[in-house]
Amino acid sequence: MDYWSPSVSVDDEFEKLVLRINPPRVTVDNASNKKATLIKVDSANKRGSLLEVVQVLTDLNLIIRRAYISSDGEWFMDVFHVTDQYGNKVSEDNIAERIQQSLGPRGRSFRSLTRSVGIQPTADHTTIELSGRDRPGLISEVFAILANLKCNVVAAEVWTHNSRMASVVYITDEENGFSIDDPDRLAKIKQLLLYVLKGDTDKRSANTEVSVGSTHTERRLHQMMYADRDYDNENENMNCMISDRSKPLVTAENYVDKGYTVVNVSCPDRPKLLFDTVCTLTDMQYVVFHATVIAEGPEAHQEYYIRHVDGCPISSEAEKQRVIHCLEAAIKRRTSEVLI
Template identity: 45%
Template sequence: MERYNPSEVYELFVRHMNNPRVVVDNGACATATLVQVHSARKHGVLLDAVAALSDHGVCVRKGYISSDDGRWFMDVFHVVDAAGGKVADAGALLARLESSLSADALPPRPPPAAAGAGTPTLLELVGADRPGLLSEVFAVLHDLRCGTVDARAWTHAGRVAALVFVRDEETGSPIDDAARVRRVESRLRHVLRGGALGARMVRADASAVNMDRRLHQLLNEDGEAGSRADRAESEAEAPTPTAVAVQDWVERGYSVVTVSCRDRPKLLFDVVCTLTDLDYVVYHGTFHTDDDHARQEFYIRRLDERPISSATERRRVIQCLEAAIERRASEGVRLELRITDRRGLLAYVTRVFRENSLSVTHAEITTRGDMAMNVFHVTDVAGRPADPKTIDEVIQRIGTESLRVDEERWPRLCSTEGDAGRGGGGAGIFSLGSLVKKNLVSLGLIRSCS
């Protein structure tokens, strides 16, 4: 029987006493499912809750975050399913949230050397984007006998980041031989035309890696947010529908972040993820959607409980949030591939894209049993919409039974009021405290001055 140190048992006891309490209620609201999370203040708990909602496939229509400026937080979310109705599997959603936020398990221990024989190896890739890059990456992996299990790739502002779980094509075992790892990394760095950060192989449990969060981190570490802002200034691009502002509430010692943009899936996750990874704590917040437009407001402080203190820090927060919101926006035609998996499948499919002058802007690769279920967003090599004739030719070549055009349904399904667009982003920013103060007054946490 494995024994734990008394300090580990005490840590478990403390964590258990402060375990978040979750309520999922289908009766409190006529149009949405109400989710409440009561928790002790701990950095990352809000992100865990939002990530669980995103992973469950629900859409957050509105909600708020509030705290007593001490140890306790209360998060409230009004969520709907993909069809815009209440969540039918409320019990499953509750179980997912409780599992994500649970502190019942003892701290994980590093696995022994012989453990995890079936765990795939994670490749982290970052570099300058160019037409046909993913085709070259998958061709190299196939040449080196690395089979792809799962993968996700994003492109934005001329950069690309990808996470690829691979294993040996012959044996299905992880790739952990040091010489082979160096060979794979070297070949991929050459393709990515990058330095030591261009390609890196690590052992990681796929179930423990939040791929979306890691992609955000890779692109932020790569400086993509800053390069995006520099390009926008130099090229005098038209204003985007995304507007982010950071203001000060000196009397309360908060920085107030406001976001106004078009609503889409996982928007709240992307904003909260970015703030968390920049080491800010959200003390209060309000978010809601109006038609297909989202408005969010967050009262934040740094981990040292101080607000944003310089123009440079303020500019970085704005740049990182704008990039996080925009980089997930999927450009191009959405192609869905469902086919029996085989060696070299991704190398072949992406080569067909390249030979037909199609560029992949986003990719999501999933393997379940012997089936490959992949999604690609493609444009022409100049980033313009792909020619429908070209798409038809690609579908004919790969197989009409396997590859099809699939419209992005989520943005319309998340909106219960229709698809009416909004004007420029600047008009969407609202005054300091306009959303949060209303909720704080109603909760009795601050007094109204009116």
């Protein structure tokens, strides 16, 4: 028997109605600031809106020098000071349109985590997700198996951190160049890759699961590493290759009078830093109500006023430490980023 869930259906339709009545407004201002382009975003608030905007700016290879974020209530207003990779202002082009599309009714919805090994065919390629214990030669073994199974690797991205590995690999059939949709062949690919991932030392025992939908690659890698608990720092002192000088400083304190938890992040600036921290907070089920970001020099400073999705600030010291460790891990993962 099928069951209709009125709460989910009504909430979805209400959100779409609000967005139709009050569509997102995005302006690109090249006159107000001499050194940066100002991108202003006003929209009805929905869960994940901030991440979607930051994701678009990141995908456009824009560098966020400053950001002022406010989403307290039913509306959010964000201002981003951005430049291109060379420190120049950017042309308007399709920036506003891209952001509006991401926030509109057809934009990406908030997606839940999936685990370990997943394969999802698309029109052009099949996506393989891998996560497990890192060791020398692991990726070579994965690619060797795919080659033996007549799979062509179109592209791949690999992250390693704290003895864990996550990878998203895009493959096609070697003979016809299309995605692979034969269930038996997919099952064989997953079985062999799972065997390689487990090896003789992975005590966490990798799982196999077919992913649902198509999530942004870098967000998916963050999700996979988070699900694999790479933020557990039991091996951090032995495996971390980052010097104390460049180690991120993350603090979290409750602002009792206003009912927020205030999270501060200070670390060397780099591209995609804001995306990594916002992605982590969002996937940990926290909502950013206010934030200030300054990254105009070698150091970046981020301040977030957050609550859990249930409306409460962080309630325990253990939860506070978990947030700190997860943000530190998110910042450090890209130091081992590999593109193929």
